[in-house]
Amino acid sequence: MKFRLAIVFLLCSLWGFSQNINVRIYSDNKIETFVFYAKSGKYDIVSHNKIICSVNEGESVTINKRGQKININSLYGFFTADTLLLFRGLNQDNKYQVRFHTKKPLAREYDNDLYVKSSTTSLILINDVNFEKYIAGVVESEAGAKAELEFYKAQAVLCRTYAAKFYKRHLKNNYNLCDGVHCQAYVGRCRYSDAIKQAVEATQGLVLVDKSNVLIEAIFSANSGGETCNSEMVWSKTIPYLRGKPDPYSVGQPGYEWTKTIPRKDWLSYLEKKGIHHSDSCNLSFEQPVRRKYLYVECQDSVLLLTTIRTDWKLRSTFFCIDDRDDVIVLHGKGFGHGVGLSQEGAMEMARLGFPYKEILEFYFTDVHLRNISKLNFFQIE
Numbered sequence: 001m002k003f004r005l006a007i008v009f010l011l012c013s014l015w016g017f018s019q020n021i022n023v024r025i026y027s028d029n030k031i032e033t034f035v036f037y038a039k040s041g042k043y044d045i046v047s048h049n050k051i052i053c054s055v056n057e058g059e060s061v062t063i064n065k066r067g068q069k070i071n072i073n074s075l076y077g078f079f080t081a082d083t084l085l086l087f088r089g090l091n092q093d094n095k096y097q098v099r100f101h102t103k104k105p106l107a108r109e110y111d112n113d114l115y116v117k118s119s120t121t122s123l124i125l126i127n128d129v130n131f132e133k134y135i136a137g138v139v140e141s142e143a144g145a146k147a148e149l150e151f152y153k154a155q156a157v158l159c160r161t162y163a164a165k166f167y168k169r170h171l172k173n174n175y176n177l178c179d180g181v182h183c184q185a186y187v188g189r190c191r192y193s194d195a196i197k198q199a200v201e202a203t204q205g206l207v208l209v210d211k212s213n214v215l216i217e218a219i220f221s222a223n224s225g226g227e228t229c230n231s232e233m234v235w236s237k238t239i240p241y242l243r244g245k246p247d248p249y250s251v252g253q254p255g256y257e258w259t260k261t262i263p264r265k266d267w268l269s270y271l272e273k274k275g276i277h278h279s280d281s282c283n284l285s286f287e288q289p290v291r292r293k294y295l296y297v298e299c300q301d302s303v304l305l306l307t308t309i310r311t312d313w314k315l316r317s318t319f320f321c322i323d324d325r326d327d328v329i330v331l332h333g334k335g336f337g338h339g340v341g342l343s344q345e346g347a348m349e350m351a352r353l354g355f356p357y358k359e360i361l362e363f364y365f366t367d368v369h370l371r372n373i374s375k376l377n378f379f380q381i382e
Contacts, residue, residue: 020112021134021163023127023186024170025098027178029105031123033064034098036087039109041094045072047081055087060099063116065123070116086128087114095189098125108188111137117174126175135160136190136200143344145193151348152199153357157370158218158342159184161207164373165215199357205372208361210241213376216368217242217341223255224343225319225335228364233293234307234318234338242340243366244291249353250346255336258316267329270312276302284329286322291339295322341365 036043037060045052045061053074055061061074063085072079087096089112096114099107113128127134138159139152162184167176169183179186190196208216217239219231224247231242250256264284271278278284282299294303306318320333335343342364350360358370 019131020128021131021167021177022115022175023129023134023183024173024175024178025108025110025125025127025186025188026105027180027182030121031065031125033062034100034123034125036061036063036114037097037099039095039097042090043087043094043096043113044090045079045081046086046088047084052079052081052085053077063123065118068118068120070118070123083118085116087116089113092130109191111189127179131163132200132204133189134186135163136196137188138163138184138186139196139200140190140193141185141187145196147195147348148351149195149199150355150357150360151344151351152193152196153203154342154347154351154360155220155344156196156200156203157206157208157357157361158220160203160205160373161215161218164207165217203357205374206370207373207376208365208368209371209376211367211369213369213371215376216365219338219341220344220347220364221335221337221339221341222343223253223336223345224250224339225256225317225333226251227291227319227334227339228341228343229291229319229339231340233291234340241366241368244339247343247346247364249349250335250343253345253349255316255345256334258333258336260313260315260331260333261328262313262331264324264327264329271297271304274304274308276300276304284322284324288319288321291319 036055038055038057041057043055045055052072053076059075061072064071068083070081070085072081095109095111097107097109110127111129111133115126115128117124135156139155142159143155163177166183169177177183208218210216219242226247228244228247230244231237231239267284268278276297278300286295293306295306295309296303309315310318315333317333317335317337317339319335319339320331323330323332347360350363361368
């Protein structure tokens with residue numbers, strides 16, 4: 001219960017932006033043991049509001065799960081705690097690393113504090129981190145460390161908007177967000193780009209809202225293929241601010257074009273399984289000069305969702321044409337990702353061309369506005 005109360009307090013105070021958000025890290029891994037290394041600053045290890053021991057800068061402790069208990073093996077002795085630990089840094093600049101004795105998962109570095117909770121099957125690790133430092137880590141995880149400042153500003157606004165909109169997603173699990181694609185990619189603190197830190201600071205508190213002053217779904221993909229996509233072409237819901245449009249800035253970028261060759265007999269077998277019957281003489285060519293929702297097989301007057309094909313064949317996008325050759329079909333594709341919302345490579349090109357981040361966001365999202373999150377009055381604990 002103390003753990004849940006701590007999370008709720010943080011949620012209530014999050015929107016001042018000097019407070020923290022709780023993010024489950026290594027959420028796709030089963031963790032039974034790890035090494036906590038104090039990269040910068042001193043940490044106290046706390047259980048039931050009592051300090052068990054401390055970890056000085058440059059020191060490490062090994063944490064093991066034993067049943068429901070948590071064992072701590074440090075330079076100063078061996079300790080056992082109940083189902084919850086807090087590694088509490090003594091100042092806001094503390095940093096730590098999570099390491100393992102195996103090659104995978106890889107070590108990562110984080111800001112601020114760490115909760116360790118023992119579940120029935122594994123240890124749950126939760127980074128208790130300053131909200132804006134979390135945003136900087138997400139931007140670096142999602143976009144890399146070698147882009148222009150104005151692109152990073154646009155990406156920071158989107159990542160902040162997403163985190164604010166879905167901050168209750170994992171509340172039933174006693175944290176806010178996870179570090180996987182289910183929420184936002186987050187592989188630790190921002191380490192390699194001062195431009196990202198500058199962008200996050202320059203846009204602090206800013207989020208995107210629609211014309212009703214509601215936080216948008218801050219969607220982005222790697223490359224639109226030269227044309228963004230209406231939301232209903234990928235998902236069932238029509239969203240007014242997610243409208244498709246020509247995107248010349250994504251053309252010619254690294255993720256713009258792709259090809260895939262499939263044996264013709266395999267493609268015919270696939271269509272058969274999807275209920276599209278055919279003859280060997282059926283022409284399987286398909287043109288998509290602009291984005292469509294369905295593949296149309298002309299000789300059978302049949303259609304198949306392009307999103308289904310993309311998933312089944314692990315394609316980069318749904319924006320492709322089909323060239324029917326003798327023994328193979330060749331898919332000539334454009335774009336990387338679903339194509340809805342912002343194109344990262346297109347936005348990077350806009351930034352290189354001198355567009356400010358506000359114009360980048362307004363290009364990819366229709367009728368949206370920047371607002372400071374402190375001006376929005378919908379954050380309430382239910």
